[in-house]
Amino acid sequence: MYQRDLVVQKGFKNQIRVQFKNSDQKKISVSNTQTFIFSMFDYLNKRTVIEKPLEILDVNTTATKGLAQLTLTESDTIDLEKSSYSFSIKLLDSSGSYVPAYSNTYYGINGTIELKEDLVPYNVASKEVTTYTKLFNNTTNLYEQFSPALYADPEYNSNSALHTFVFYLTAFRGLMTIQATLDDTVGVGTSWTTIFEKNYDQFTGLDYQNLNGVYSYVRIKFIPATAPAGIDNDDPSYYGSVDKILYRS
Numbered sequence: 001m002y003q004r005d006l007v008v009q010k011g012f013k014n015q016i017r018v019q020f021k022n023s024d025q026k027k028i029s030v031s032n033t034q035t036f037i038f039s040m041f042d043y044l045n046k047r048t049v050i051e052k053p054l055e056i057l058d059v060n061t062t063a064t065k066g067l068a069q070l071t072l073t074e075s076d077t078i079d080l081e082k083s084s085y086s087f088s089i090k091l092l093d094s095s096g097s098y099v100p101a102y103s104n105t106y107y108g109i110n111g112t113i114e115l116k117e118d119l120v121p122y123n124v125a126s127k128e129v130t131t132y133t134k135l136f137n138n139t140t141n142l143y144e145q146f147s148p149a150l151y152a153d154p155e156y157n158s159n160s161a162l163h164t165f166v167f168y169l170t171a172f173r174g175l176m177t178i179q180a181t182l183d184d185t186v187g188v189g190t191s192w193t194t195i196f197e198k199n200y201d202q203f204t205g206l207d208y209q210n211l212n213g214v215y216s217y218v219r220i221k222f223i224p225a226t227a228p229a230g231i232d233n234d235d236p237s238y239y240g241s242v243d244k245i246l247y248r249s
Helices: none
Strands: 006-009 014-019 035-042 047-053 055-058 067-072 083-092 098-100 111-116 127-129 133-137 142-146 162-181 193-212 217-224 241-248
Touching: 006 014, 047 067, 217 241
Parallel strands: 006 111
Antiparallel strands: 014 067, 035 047, 035 083, 055 067, 083 098, 083 111, 127 241, 133 142, 142 217, 162 193, 162 217, 162 241
């Protein structure tokens, strides 16, 4: 093989063609019965991060003989740091030992591969809700508590957009509801649709919910439970508390 640095994109499917040549830069034949292994090394931490076989594409055609392909899937690279790595290609010989199948112009048996993340989105902090607006519903004669309207980033989401909610609850009793709207702005006349609801009975801990859909805004509404001897549902000593809600779109 001839010396060449490789560039791959993190979080994408990368396919790299490998052309085997001799020292005179003439193509050489390889066989489907031969096993070539690509290895990628983190030189600083002294560890192998990827090891995968090559697929032999052509063994007979003169124009493309000695051609193989390396396929790196999204999951192969998504957890790796953006950096430069070393790579090598080795051949499993008939005795069951590995021999180098790559050397550069200086007879080194490793090359350089650069892992980039030009198109991988960076993690964005979750939206956090810790305060709620309490309103009395004259129809049900119950208090309802609402989070602020949370922007759902519709311009960044596909038709199967994922929304994740995490509820931090302490001895909470009541009905938790997630509502959404397609309205471009929110106000008194906003039309909200319920997309999830769940009853809790003195639940303490973390609970989460994943939902799919393209929305402009979402909000959380919860209706506390009424104590058996209570006259309304405004007794935190009975219904507990919604300590925090995290939302990520």
